Amino acid sequence: MDWLDQQQQNFESLQNFGPRLWDGFLLTVQLTLVGAALAFVIAVILGLMGGSPKWWLRTPARIIIEFFRGTSLLVQLFWVYYVLPLFGLTLESAFTVGVIALGLNYGAYGAEAVRASLTSVASGQWEATVALSMSWQHKIRRVIFPQAWALMIPSLANLLVHLMKGSAIVYIVGLNDFNFELDQLRRVTDAWFAYAFVGLIGYFTFALVLTQIMRLLEVRARHRLGQGLSMREILSPAPKLPTGIQPGGAS
Numbered sequence: 001m002d003w004l005d006q007q008q009q010n011f012e013s014l015q016n017f018g019p020r021l022w023d024g025f026l027l028t029v030q031l032t033l034v035g036a037a038l039a040f041v042i043a044v045i046l047g048l049m050g051g052s053p054k055w056w057l058r059t060p061a062r063i064i065i066e067f068f069r070g071t072s073l074l075v076q077l078f079w080v081y082y083v084l085p086l087f088g089l090t091l092e093s094a095f096t097v098g099v100i101a102l103g104l105n106y107g108a109y110g111a112e113a114v115r116a117s118l119t120s121v122a123s124g125q126w127e128a129t130v131a132l133s134m135s136w137q138h139k140i141r142r143v144i145f146p147q148a149w150a151l152m153i154p155s156l157a158n159l160l161v162h163l164m165k166g167s168a169i170v171y172i173v174g175l176n177d178f179n180f181e182l183d184q185l186r187r188v189t190d191a192w193f194a195y196a197f198v199g200l201i202g203y204f205t206f207a208l209v210l211t212q213i214m215r216l217l218e219v220r221a222r223h224r225l226g227q228g229l230s231m232r233e234i235l236s237p238a239p240k241l242p243t244g245i246q247p248g249g250a251s
Contacts, residue, residue: 021202029206043108068107095175146221153217171183
């Protein structure tokens with residue numbers, strides 16, 4: 001069989017595997033989005049606790065962060081799936097196990113991004129909230145966090161893409177995600193076709209979409225702080241100058 005015939009057979013197999021690959025891709029999308037939502041909540045809570053001047057808040061947060069950053073995501077997945085039931089805590093589905101493992105692991109990494117962004121807010125902003133006698137919740141929600149949010153988005157965007165790629169290990173607990181279906185496709189096609197062609201296109205496209213969404217959030221956050229253009233200004237076409245008028249006012 002020559003090379004062209006082999007590729008034709010590969011694409012025929014891909015057509016037959018299409019529905020399964022799509023279902024696996026949708027599962028990967030769900031794992032990424034739900035896991036990212038849980039990771040963000042954990043990151044904000046641990047980040048606020050880790051940056052607190054009170055030791056009884058800071059110390060437990062540091063222990064939790066270092067534990068989940070210092071152990072493998074694979075070990076954490078096995079721990080949630082196999083060890084928790086020994087303590088009487090049985091999770092209903094493998095999907096829930098995957099979401100919890102991803103949320104805990106990447107939430108610990110995200111907590112450092114949150115803490116660093118909060119401490120990067122100018123000290124004058126913190127002093128102003130004290131001068132205005134604002135409560136802790138009020139100053140964080142209305143003054144500090146909006147500024148820190150614009151600073152932490154690039155780091156969170158990187159972690160989001162890493163979380164998407166890390167979700168590929170959930171096939172170990174029985175989930176037929178995109179990575180699992182790619183492995184099934186590999187059994188009837190070439191390895192390079194399944195992984196280097198279909199796999200790279202699927203994961204790269206999803207990562208590109210996630211990155212662009214986070215960039216839009218960053219643009220919006222900076223605009224609300226008066227530090228950049230709005231999306232409407234960025235996307236709107238440049239005004240046309242009258243004939244004979246050059247940019248800068250020169251004729």
